[in-house]
Every structure is written in structure tokens, then in C-alpha cells.
Amino acid sequence: MSKPHYQTMGQQFGRRSWAEPWKIKMVEPIRMISREAREQAAAEAGYNTFLLRSEDVYIDLLTDSGTSAMSDRQWAGIMLGDEAYAGSRNFYHLEEAIQTYYGYKYVIPTHQGRGAEHLISQAVIQKGDFIPGNMYFTTTRLHQELAGGTFVDVIIDEAHDPTSQHPFKGNVNLDKLQALVDRVGAENIPYVSLAGTVNMAGGQPVSMANVKALREFCDRHGIRIYLDATRMYENCFFIQEREEGYGDKSIAEILKEFCSYTDGAWMSAKKDNLVNIGGWLAVNHADVAEKARNMVVVYEGLHTYGGMAGRDMEALAIGIAEGVQDDQVAARVRQVRYLGKLLLDWGIPIVEPIGGHAIFLDAKRFYPHIPQDQFPSQTLAAQLYLDSGVRSMERGIVSAGRDPKTGDHRYPALELTRLTIPRRVYTQAHMDVVAESIKAVYDQREQTRGLKMVYEPEYLRFFQARFEML
Numbered sequence: 517m518s519k520p521h522y523q524t525m526g527q528q529f530g531r532r533s534w535a536e537p538w539k540i541k542m543v544e545p546i547r548m549i550s551r552e553a554r555e556q557a558a559a560e561a562g563y564n565t566f567l568l569r570s571e572d573v574y575i576d577l578l579t580d581s582g583t584s585a586m587s588d589r590q591w592a593g594i595m596l597g598d599e600a601y602a603g604s605r606n607f608y609h610l611e612e613a614i615q616t617y618y619g620y621k622y623v624i625p626t627h628q629g630r631g632a633e634h635l636i637s638q639a640v641i642q643k644g645d646f647i648p649g650n651m652y653f654t655t656t657r658l659h660q661e662l663a664g665g666t667f668v669d670v671i672i673d674e675a676h677d678p679t680s681q682h683p684f685k686g687n688v689n690l691d692k693l694q695a696l697v698d699r700v701g702a703e704n705i706p707y708v709s710l711a712g713t714v715n716m717a718g719g720q721p722v723s724m725a726n727v728k729a730l731r732e733f734c735d736r737h738g739i740r741i742y743l744d745a746t747r748m749y750e751n752c753f754f755i756q757e758r759e760e761g762y763g764d765k766s767i768a769e770i771l772k773e774f775c776s777y778t779d780g781a782w783m784s785a786k787k788d789n790l791v792n793i794g795g796w797l798a799v800n801h802a803d804v805a806e807k808a809r810n811m812v813v814v815y816e817g818l819h820t821y822g823g824m825a826g827r828d829m830e831a832l833a834i835g836i837a838e839g840v841q842d843d844q845v846a847a848r849v850r851q852v853r854y855l856g857k858l859l860l861d862w863g864i865p866i867v868e869p870i871g872g873h874a875i876f877l878d879a880k881r882f883y884p885h886i887p888q889d890q891f892p893s894q895t896l897a898a899q900l901y902l903d904s905g906v907r908s909m910e911r912g913i914v915s916a917g918r919d920p921k922t923g924d925h926r927y928p929a930l931e932l933t934r935l936t937i938p939r940r941v942y943t944q945a946h947m948d949v950v951a952e953s954i955k956a957v958y959d960q961r962e963q964t965r966g967l968k969m970v971y972e973p974e975y976l977r978f979f980q981a982r983f984e985m986l
């Protein structure tokens with residue numbers, strides 16, 4: 517768990533270029549279909565990038581979820597799958613990896629992150645409870661609401677400002693949390709929902725000082741802390757880079773310390789853990805583990821596979837140890853930064869500081885003439901696809917959904933289009949092509965009009981909503 521003996525090129529040669537700590541062994545062809553075919557595909561998909569066929573996409577930056585390239589070791593692990601219904605040896609490898617790197621006691625595998633969100637929400641939320649968190653995430657908040665809870669945003673104000681240069685925009689504002697405790701009582705707050713990094717804020721990190729202070733606060737009030745660990749490796753990279761006292765610690769050491777201030781975590785292993793499918797819940801309290809184990813058999817599968825094949829658990833156990841290596845995380849974040857810097861150099865508005873997993877275009881500044889209820893970030897995602905076949909994702913008013921009480925749109929301060937970089941998949945040349953396409957769309961911005969929503973599903977509408985051009 518100490519720092520590895522090898523160094524990156526950057527560490528060895530100072531200002532020289534860095535490069536990925538891997539080479540490519542297998543490739544998958546991609547192609548750009550014609551402009552005419554893209555226009556047809558976009559219209560058929562109702563201008564929703566989730567409804568495109570991936571074969572019609574050239575560079576796919578929809579998500580970094582389940583889209584990573586696995587290593588030769590992970591693929592070798594696939595061949596070691598023990599496909600027993602119960603007690604598969606791969607489960608024990610997975611359990612050991614989570615205990616070693618994250619430090620939690622009880623491990624329950626799930627098919628992916630939202631399976632674990634479902635279990636923790638149902639296990640600890642009572643109807644009428646309040647769940648404070650550092651900005652909402654779509655599936656997380658929905659599971660909290662379905663369990664009878666109300667999510668309350670307690671992130672620092674800077675997180676809602678795409679131009680703020682605060683180094684830890686994922687931090688919890690303890691005054692907001694205190695105000696919630698004063699208003700509803702600590703007994704109605706089962707836990708703080710803490711995410712590192714914060715996806716909807718632009719991949720922004722939480723500092724170690726903040727999680728420590730949060731722990732002290734929660735201990736005083738008898739409130740637990742559950743962590744959304746989905747992109748914690750990237751969060752730890754920012755702590756290593758920006759927080760005093762952590763520059764000489766490895767990502768693995770920082771991770772272990774951070775998790776030690778929390779009571780458990782849920783995980784979409786499809787991100788940091790470098791697998792195409794999988795998730796887990798891990799907690800320190802036996803009573804919570806028992807409730808979750810009782811439920812996992814109803815919704816996921818037996819508690820020693822939770823919806824995953826043995827081979828997938830093996831690849832995941834290997835991915836946990838591989839993904840946490842300093843050079844892996846550094847190369848990943850630096851590739852994101854490379855793309856962001858190209859855009860900043862051209863004056864294109866993005867969320868700053870550049871986050872860990874994606875570049876977020878600021879659609880409010882990109883298209884100031886398109887009102888929020890004409891879906892500027894959905895429009896931008898559609899225009900980018902039309903220009904070059906690059907697929908991005910709306911993270912604005914469509915993702916925010918409707919207020920369950922009033923039925924009105926929620927109008928989030930952040931209206932963003934996310935270009936999410938899969939891990940170990942695309943090269944620097946792909947990033948150049950993406951940046952040039954965004955520049956072309958930016959140059960056309962004044963002629964661009966918004967969209968109208970013509971179909972809206974009840975839950976998580978951004979996945980399946982359909983639009984028409986105005």
C-alpha cells in the first residue's frame with residue numbers, strides 16, 4: 517500500500533510529457549457515419565443521446581460507466597470464474613480486495629451501483645426521514661425518495677457556480693447541515709449521503725479536512741455517513757495534488773484514511789474499479805449488513821454473488837487493486853484535463869476546476885439565448901452528435917426531473933453537457949477531434965435553437981425522454 521517503486525515520466529523528468537501506463541493489445545474499429553445518416557439517427561432517437569444506437573456513434577463520451585478497457589490480467593481473471601451458485605471463490609477475492617483497499621467490514625455484491633443504493637436506502641431510511649448530501653445524483657436521490665426520504669442539498673455554494681475555482685467544490689457545508697438538524701432533528705436524519713467526487717457538480721472532490729470535520733459533526737449528533745465511492749480514486753488524486761500533508765501519500769493510503777471516517781459505502785464498480793458490470797455495498801455495522809443481506813437475496817441474488825457472475829467478481833477484485841495505482845489514476849485525470857485545456861484555450865465555457873471523469877460544457881454560457889425550459893444542454897449534446905458523431909450527455913434540467921411535491925421542473929443552477937472519458941479507451945488524438953468538433957458547434961452557437969420535450973417518462977426521464985427541434 518506504500519507508494520510504488522516506479523515513477524511516472526512526469527515525476528522522473530519534471531516538465532516533460534506524461535503518457536499512459538499501458539500499451540494497447542487489442543483494438544475495436546470505430547467509424548463516423550455521414551452527416552445525413554447522423555441527422556436521421558438523431559431524429560429517430562428524439563434528440564436524446566441515450567436513444568442512439570452505439571454503432572451510429574463515432575467517439576462515445578456518453579459515460580465512463582462500464583465503458584473502461586479491462587487489462588490482460590482482468591481478462592485472465594475472467595477465465596478463473598468459479599460459477600458456483602453459493603460461496604464462489606471469486607466472492608472471497610472480491611471481499612478481500614474491498615476490505616484491503618476500502619477498509620469496510622461487511623461486503624455485499626450487487627449487479628451495479630443502483631442495486632447497492634436500493635439496499636442501503638431501504639435498510640436505513642424510514643418514511644419521513646431527511647437525507648442530506650453533497651449534491652444529488654439521479655439514481656441515488658430516487659432510491660432515497662422511493663424509500664420514503666427527502667434529499668436535502670448541503671454542498672457548499674461554490675459547487676453550483678461553474679466558474680468558482682474552489683479546489684474542493686464537493687465539500688459539505690456544515691452550517692447547512694446544522695440548519696437541517698435544527699429544523700428536522702438529528703433523529704430524522706439516518707445518514708449523510710457523501711459522494712466523492714461529485715458527479716453532477718463536474719467531478720469535484722471532497723477534501724480530507726471536510727470529511728474529518730463531517731465525522732466529528734456526525735458523531736456529536738449520532739448520524740452515520742455513507743459514502744458513494746464510485747469515483748473515490750479520482751477524489752483521492754485531488755487530495756494528493758491539492759491538500760497539505762497528502763502529497764507524499766499514495767492514492768491507496770489516502771483512500772483508506774478517507775473511508776475510515778465513514779460507516780460504509782456503495783459502489784458502482786463500473787467506474788473506478790474498471791469493470792464493465794458490477795457493484796457493491798460495504799458497511800461496518802453488523803445490523804445494517806444483516807438487513808442488506810436479507811434484501812439482496814430478494815432483489816439481486818445470493819449474498820455471495822449479488823447479481824454478478826463469478827468471473828465478473830474476479831475481474832472486479834483485480835480491477836480494484838489495479839485502478840487504485842497512482843499512475844493509473846493520474847493518467848486518467850490528466851487525459852480529462854488535456855481535453856479541458858484545449859477548450860479553455862479557445863474560450864469555450866466549461867466547469868472549472870476541471871474534474872476527474874469528464875469535461876462539463878456550461879450550456880448556460882454556451883447558449884445564453886436558449887431558455888432553460890428549452891433544454892440548452894440537451895440541445896448542445898444533439899448538436900455535437902450532428903457535427904461529428906461524438907456522443908455526450910445532458911446534465912441539466914432534464915436530468916434534474918420534476919419536484920415530486922409540485923410536479924414542476926426542477927431548475928438546477930448547473931445546466932451542463934457532459935463529455936465523459938472512458939478509462940483506458942481513447943487516445944490523445946481522439947481528444948483533439950472532440951475538441952475541434954466542440955469548437956465548430958461553438959462557432960455556430962448563435963444560429964442554434966432549443967428543443968421541446970414531446971415524451972416524458974415518469975422516472976429518471978433523461979434516459980428515455982424524446983425531443984423535437986424548435
Ligand code: PLI
Pocket residue numbers: 578579580581628629630631653655656711715744746747783784785786794795
Ligand atoms: O450506474 P450504476 O447503477 O452502476 O451506478 C449509479 C451511480 C451512483 N453514483 C454515482 C456517483 C454515479 O455516477 C452512478 C452512475 N453513473 C452513471 C451511469 C454515469 O453515467 O455517471
